[in-house]
Amino acid sequence: MMENKDELVGGRVGKIHKVDETVVRPANVWTPNVHNFLEFLHSEGANFVPKPLGISETNEEILTFMPGEVYNYPLPDELLSDNMIVSVAQLLLRFHKVSEKYVSHLKNTEQWMLPSISPVEVMCHGDFAPYNVTIQNNKAIGIIDFDTLHPGSKMWDISYGIYRWVPFGNPDSPDSSGTLEEQIRKSKLFLDTYGVEGSSRESFVDVLINRLQSLVDYMRSEASKGNEDFQSHIDEGHLNLYLDDIKYLTTNKEEIINGIQSI
Ligand SMILES: Nc1ncnc2c1ncn2[C@@H]1O[C@H](COP(=O)(O)OP(=O)(O)O)[C@@H](O)[C@H]1O
Ligand SMILES: [Mg+2]
Incomplete structure (x- = not known):
């Protein structure tokens, strides 16, 4: 099936994408530690943070897409x-x-x-x-x-x-x-x-x-x-x-x- 890929704005240009209902963004040395933390939060019932879904072969992290709007300056x-x-x-x-x-x-x-x-x-x-x-x-x-x-x-x-x-x-x-x-x-x-x-x-x-x-x-x-x-x-x-x-x-x-x- 074709995936649905869109660039997300509001952060680093050209680096963060929405792919179907997931977010794909550059991974770093600390990303596995961040994922352990986010897993822990979900195990505690804190579902107001993205769920980590893994790190791809292209060294990008995959997370669930969170609903809602994100804002930047100047704030409305x-x-x-x-x-x-x-x-x-x-x-x-x-x-x-x-x-x-x-x-x-x-x-x-x-x-x-x-x-x-x-x-x-x-x-x-x-x-x-x-x-x-x-x-x-x-x-x-x-x-x-x-x-x-x-x-x-x-x-x-x-x-x-x-x-x-x-x-x-x-x-x-x-x-x-x-x-x-x-x-x-x-x-x-x-x-x-x-x-x-x-x-x-x-x-x-x-x-x-x-x-x-x-x-x-x-x-x-x-x-x-x-x-x-x-x-x-x-x-x-x-x-x-x-x-x-x-x-x-x-x-x-x-x-x-x-x-x-x-x-
Ligand atoms: N898990 C997510 N759920 C929904 N939107 C996201 C998520 N991660 C990133 N975004 C969107 O992508 C934009 C840039 O992502 P972000 O991770 O903040 O990039 P940067 O690290 O460059 O600041 C955000 O402003 C937001 O709109
Ligand atoms: Mg950001």
């Missing part, structure tokens, strides 16, 4: 609502509640794309963003693209999730939305919904700055190794966006920490 208005913040914070919490069970299964010799971040509390998705979450009827229902999976702290994923979903960027960034006050209010809503304790909240700005700095370092090091995907990200100005956001967060750190406290 329906992605910027308070309901959406609540929905994605709930999805991240559900993910961490099951991904934390995998930590005791780690051999700690596994290779991942990104380094472990202490304290290791959960398996971090590593890029919990609108372009990696599927949405249906204004609800976040699925998580895709697990290349950035790694052991890490809850706040590592939470802070980056807030950055991506509020989105909490400097006012000159084409990706950001809302005034500082509005960004702080939505961050607090995310933290409240997830149920982050007061003491962890204080680390939000520092963790986010570290997360962005590690992204900048990773982009530079990959580009210098000849990775064209990252070189084009830099050429398109993404690295400077992150550096400007780090400055913005640093300048407004006190106001943000005061604004996100639980009482």
Whole structure:
């Protein structure tokens, strides 16, 4: 029978395809570890992630296709609502509640794309963003693209999730939305919904700055190794966006920490 093959957009150009009801995308050294993790999630009843179906002879991974829409920047208005913040914070919490069970299964010799971040509390998705979450009827229902999976702290994923979903960027960034006050209010809503304790909240700005700095370092090091995907990200100005956001967060750190406290 003829297979039905279509390119999927929203990620790397020309590399991700829908083949019938599956997704075919480049595999890497960490892909077998990611598949073990996704199998584990399904064995725990977490069906909001793709099921891994194998790795092909052409070194591509095959996964089930997740229903829903995936979005990119600039985000449309329906992605910027308070309901959406609540929905994605709930999805991240559900993910961490099951991904934390995998930590005791780690051999700690596994290779991942990104380094472990202490304290290791959960398996971090590593890029919990609108372009990696599927949405249906204004609800976040699925998580895709697990290349950035790694052991890490809850706040590592939470802070980056807030950055991506509020989105909490400097006012000159084409990706950001809302005034500082509005960004702080939505961050607090995310933290409240997830149920982050007061003491962890204080680390939000520092963790986010570290997360962005590690992204900048990773982009530079990959580009210098000849990775064209990252070189084009830099050429398109993404690295400077992150550096400007780090400055913005640093300048407004006190106001943000005061604004996100639980009482
Ligand atoms: N399992 C999946 N189910 C549904 N859509 C998917 C799935 N994996 C990828 N996609 C679609 O393909 C696009 C690019 O895939 P992604 O894996 O995020 O690529 P990249 O690694 O380049 O970011 C996504 O934005 C999404 O639309
Ligand atoms: Mg992606």
